[in-house]
Amino acid sequence: MKPKGSQRPRVLDRKDIRLRINGREYTGNVDVRKTLVDFIREDLALTGTHVGCEHGVCGACTVMLDGRAVRSCLMFAVQAEGVEIMTVEGLGTPEHLHPVQEAFRDHHGLQCGFCTPGFLMTALAFLNETPAPSKDQIREGLAGNLCRCTGYQGIVDAVEDAAGRMKTQTRKRASANAR
Ligand code: FES
Ligand code: FES
Numbered sequence: 001m002k003p004k005g006s007q008r009p010r011v012l013d014r015k016d017i018r019l020r021i022n023g024r025e026y027t028g029n030v031d032v033r034k035t036l037v038d039f040i041r042e043d044l045a046l047t048g049t050h051v052g053c054e055h056g057v058c059g060a061c062t063v064m065l066d067g068r069a070v071r072s073c074l075m076f077a078v079q080a081e082g083v084e085i086m087t088v089e090g091l092g093t094p095e096h097l098h099p100v101q102e103a104f105r106d107h108h109g110l111q112c113g114f115c116t117p118g119f120l121m122t123a124l125a126f127l128n129e130t131p132a133p134s135k136d137q138i139r140e141g142l143a144g145n146l147c148r149c150t151g152y153q154g155i156v157d158a159v160e161d162a163a164g165r166m167k168t169q170t171r172k173r174a175s176a177n178a179r
Contacts, residue, residue: 015078021046022090030077037061039077040087048088048117052146059145062118063087069125088117091124099165100124100158109158111149119145123159132163 018027021044028043035054040046040063052060054073061073064086092098100123103109110116119142126141127133133141138159139152147155 017078017081019077019080019085020083021085022087028077032076032078034077035073036063036075036077036080036085037072040072046087046089050114050117052114052118057146058115059118059122060115062121062145064121064125067125067128069122086121088120091120098124099169100127100162103158103162103165104155107154107158107161109150109155115145115147115149119147119155123162127159127163127166131167133160135160 013032014029015032016027016029018025019039020026021040026044028039030039030043034043037049037051040049041051049063049072050060051073052058054061056071056074059071061071062069063072064070065080065083067084092101097105098120100120104116104120109119122142122145126138130137130141135156138156142152142155142159
C-alpha cells in the first residue's frame, strides 16, 4: 500500500519535437518512446524507409544522420533533434535519380525492393567515406544489410558502378562551378 500523501513522480511521456529531414523542417508531438522510423513513416508519411526486423539486424530502416548510416528502428524520434536527417526520399526524384539509384537500376540490384531503401542509404554513406572501393570493401561495407532476393552480386556491382558515377558527377559539378 502507498504511504499516505505519496505522489508518483511525473513521467514525461510526450514531447514536441522539431526534426530536419531532407532539408525540410518537420514538427510533431510524439510519444517519447516512439522510434524514429515509426515517426518518419506514420507521422510524416515518409514511407520510403522500410521496417523489417525492428531490432537492428536487417538494415531496411537505414537513414543518414549527419552523413552517417543509422538504423532508425534503434533510436527514438526525440533523439534525432538537432541533426540533419536524410531518408531515401531525399536521394533523387523519378526524373532525376541519384547515381546510386541509377546504378542499382542498371545492375538489377533489386528485385522485390523491400531492402533497397536501406541499401541505398548504406551505400551512399559508405561511398562518401570510401569513394573508390574494392569489391571486398563493398561487401564489408554492406554486410549489415540483408536482402532475401538478389543474392547480393547485383548490389555489389551497382555500388562499384555508383562509385564511378558519383566521381563523374562531382567532376562535372566542380567544372560547372569554376565557369
Ligand atoms: Fe531496423 Fe531491421 S528494421 S534494422
Ligand atoms: Fe527483395 Fe532485397 S530485393 S529483399
